[in-house]
Amino acid sequence: MLFIGSRHCGRFSLSCPVEAKRGARVKRVHGTTILSSPLAASETVRTVAVIPAYNESSTIGSVIDGTSRYVDEVVVVDDGSTDDTAAIAREHGAHVVTHVFNTGVGGAVRTGYQYAIRHDFDFVVQVDADGQHDPEKIPTLLDHAEDADMVIGSRYLNESIDDYPLIRRLGITFFTTVVRKLGGIDITDVTSGFRVYRVSALKDILHRSDNHWAVEQTLDAAQRGQRIEEVSIEMPIRDEGESQFSLDTLVLYPIRMTDTVFRVLLFR
Numbered sequence: 059m060l061f062i063g064s065r066h067c068g069r070f071s072l073s074c075p076v077e078a079k080r081g082a083r084v085k086r087v088h089g090t091t092i093l094s095s096p097l098a099a100s101e102t103v104r105t106v107a108v109i110p111a112y113n114e115s116s117t118i119g120s121v122i123d124g125t126s127r128y129v130d131e132v133v134v135v136d137d138g139s140t141d142d143t144a145a146i147a148r149e150h151g152a153h154v155v156t157h158v159f160n161t162g163v164g165g166a167v168r169t170g171y172q173y174a175i176r177h178d179f180d181f182v183v184q185v186d187a188d189g190q191h192d193p194e195k196i197p198t199l200l201d202h203a204e205d206a207d208m209v210i211g212s213r214y215l216n217e218s219i220d221d222y223p224l225i226r227r228l229g230i231t232f233f234t235t236v237v238r239k240l241g242g243i244d245i246t247d248v249t250s251g252f253r254v255y256r257v258s259a260l261k262d263i264l265h266r267s268d269n270h271w272a273v274e275q276t277l278d279a280a281q282r283g284q285r286i287e288e289v290s291i292e293m294p295i296r297d298e299g300e301s302q303f304s305l306d307t308l309v310l311y312p313i314r315m316t317d318t319v320f321r322v323l324l325f326r
């Protein structure tokens with residue numbers, strides 16, 4: 059039987075130190091792990107799902123329902139939505155933190171991370187609200203977090219990336235190459251928003267940017283020698299709503315990218 063529930067993290071040792079050593083270690087895992095044995099309910103590792111959401115009323119309910127089976131709490135960061143996202147999220151049992159103004163994905167996930175830190179969670183699972191991330195893959199990500207500080211679900215380790223528009227693939231490849239070169243790590247999908255973090259390590263890499271959050275935090279983690287893993291996760295393109303990527307984001311890429319990279323390399 060496939061194990062259901064975040065308690066499988068309970069076998070992680072809470073005293074497991076985050077080794078801050080130079081030269082990040084990346085273990086890439088292809089395929090899916092099926093967990094076979096549930097662990098004792100008495101173990102106390104706590105996991106929170108952080109779901110950034112901007113006008114996702116058509117999908118947020120099912121994403122929460124699917125996700126809540128695998129975590130102790132679901133937090134939806136409503137990023138200034140103008141539709142019923144927040145109300146639907148509450149109806150489905152999520153704790154909702156509302157931004158009065160829209161900040162962008164980076165601002166939304168940062169609010170979620172701060173919630174996790176403040177409430178002493180051990181792990182954060184980050185899931186998009188648009189239905190792109192299959193909650194049934196959460197145990198796979200958590201399983202790999204046993205030996206990692208950050209686990210990234212990668213579309214590039216399977217064929218789902220082939221469905222993305224060329225311009226989007228070029229953007230992801232560009233960002234990933236920058237982080238690979240500057241961070242000395244061997245990853246394939248730095249912009250993926252389907253991730254798990256060990257909170258004790260996440261505390262050190264809280265990003266500042268509201269745009270290229272993934273580039274900033276992953277590069278920072280690599281520079282600090284945090285353990286970063288990638289796992290193959292299928293990620294279809296979204297059916298509903300609008301992606302954060304637009305012509306504006308494309309035109310502003312070079313400026314924002316330079317800003318992000320200099321900030322990490324020079325000031326952190």
Ligand SMILES: Nc1nc2c(ncn2[C@@H]2O[C@H](COP(=O)(O)OP(=O)(O)O)[C@@H](O)[C@H]2O)c(=O)[nH]1
Nearest residue numbers: 110111112137162163166186187188300301302
């Ligand atoms: N488009 C957009 N999404 C946001 C914003 N703030 C939070 N989000 C949420 O952040 C997540 C990732 O955004 P998305 O557009 O799906 O990015 P993509 O998966 O990289 O195309 C989704 O759950 C959004 O609802 C925002 O300002 N714009």
Ligand SMILES: [Mg+2]
Nearest residue numbers: 186188190296
């Ligand atoms: Mg998405």
